[in-house]
Amino acid sequence: MALAFLGVLLAGAIAWSVLVPRNAQAGPVRAVGGFQRVAEPAVSRDKPASVFFMSALYCPFCAAERWALADALARFGSWSNLKPALSTGGVDGFSALPTYDFLHAHYTSRLVIFTAKDIADTDGRPLQTLTSQEKTAVDRYDPRGSIPFVIVDDAFVQLGSGYSPGLLVNKRFDEVRADSKRGTPVGEAIRHEADVLTALICLGDGGKPPNVCRAPAVEALGAQAR
Amino acid sequence: MRAAATLTLADRWAVVVGVSAAVAAVALFVVGGQMIASAGGSVVLLVAPERVGVFALLALLVGVSAALQTAALRLRLAGRGAAPGAAGVILAFVGASCCTPLLWPAALSALGVSGVTLLGVNMAIHRWFWLAVVAAFLTLVAGIWRTARALTSTCNLS
Structure with missing residues (x-):
């Protein structure tokens, strides 16, 4: 009986959490790819776009997104000290996956402010802490x-x-890395x-640089996201 | 144990409840246990062999436990025996709660717990998953043993 009660309780809780969206902004809409638009993008030609990426070193999905x-x-912009890393093997049924190490890398750009936080190491131990602004997001x-959690320009969330x-x-x-420059499935x-x-960043930074933001594939995706 | 199994299998309702509980446990593990994830808007099924094995075993134990408790309770209601045993019920409840650590984020989210708190819960679950599974296994087995003993004493009395 206790088990039946627990089962009903858990099933109800899960159904509730799955069916009832809890985003504070009412009605986030699918924008493009796996991203949802949670606010209107603040298009500005004067300020850089922002990208926040929250991940963990063990996580295979984070490895893919990197x-x-x-x-x-x-x-x-440009990367420095961007080196290879591996996710933890066995997590979610995946072997250790190749990825980049954002923890020790540096990114500089006049157009994008990029913040990456790895909240846990390869063993799941706490690593980097979030600021109050990041916690709010x-x-x-x-x-x-x-x-992983990605938010572009406070408007698009994945x-x-x-x-x-x-x-x-x-x-x-x-x-x-070689595949990413070729037409293979992973590439x-x-x-x-x-x-x-790129399309979402271009929406936020006023379409700069033009040679990137006016690429046909990027423009088409940007039109979907608007 | 054999007498308890015979009594339980002879009770059609106990078998139905046991099978239903096991199926419900499997469904909960798959849906709420992060075995389904989203990638690029499509659904990815995460089939880690060791995790599937653990969930199958725990679901089986949940089913056996529910069937034994139903049989004991029905005998008690029919006035033909002792209560299923509070220890068995409590152990089963603790075991079922413990064996569903991956369901906690969904349940806590429904209760209004914040995303940052759930982030910490998810990290802890990732880190202590196997400890929780072992605890769940032991408490479920202990619950089954206690309930089976209560059923056997029922058999002796009648």
Whole structure:
């Protein structure tokens, strides 16, 4: 009887949490890819766009998203000390996946302010802490505390990765990096997610630089997101 | 144990409740246990063999526990035996709660717990998953043993 009660209680709680959206902004709408528009993008030609990425070093979905983020952000600025890393093998059924290490990397850009927070290490131990502003964003747009969490220009939010980490299984870092420049399935997936991120950044930074923001694929995705 | 199993299997309702509880546990694990994730707007099923095995075992134990308790309770209601045993019920409840650590985020989210707090809960669950699973296994087995003993004493009395 106790088990039946517990089952009903949990089923109800889960159904409630799945069916009732808890984002503070009423009615977030699907924008493009896995992103939802939670606010109107504040288009400005004077201030840089902002990108916040919350992840954990063990997480395979975060590993997948870092490839696209690294590619997209390289179109707006430059990376230094961006080195290979691995997610933790066995998490969610994935082997250790190749990815980038954002923890020790530096990103500089006049067009984008990028903040990455790795909240846990490869063993799940707490690592970096969130600022009060970042906590507010998580409470508002990530009510179930899931990772990875990406927010572009306080207007577009994605929970989870833009493509399946399964595409990275049994691949080495150099293989994925080479694939990302070719038309392989993993290369296409990374490029598409990078284009999605690029389109959203372009909406926020006033379309700069033009050679990036006016690329046909990016313009088409930007039109979807508006 | 054999007498308890015979009594339980002879009770159609106990079997139905046990099977239903096991199926419900599997469904809860799959839906609420982060075995389904979103990637690029499509659904990805996360089938880690060790996790599937653990969930199948725990779901089986939940089913057995529910069937035994139903059989004991029905015998008690029919005035033909002892109560199922508070210890068995409590242990089963603790075991079922403990074996569903991955359901806690969904349940806590429904109760209005903040995203930042749930982030911490998710990290703790990731870190202590196997400890929670072992605790769940032990308490469920203890609950089954206590309830089976209560059923056996019922058998002896009648």
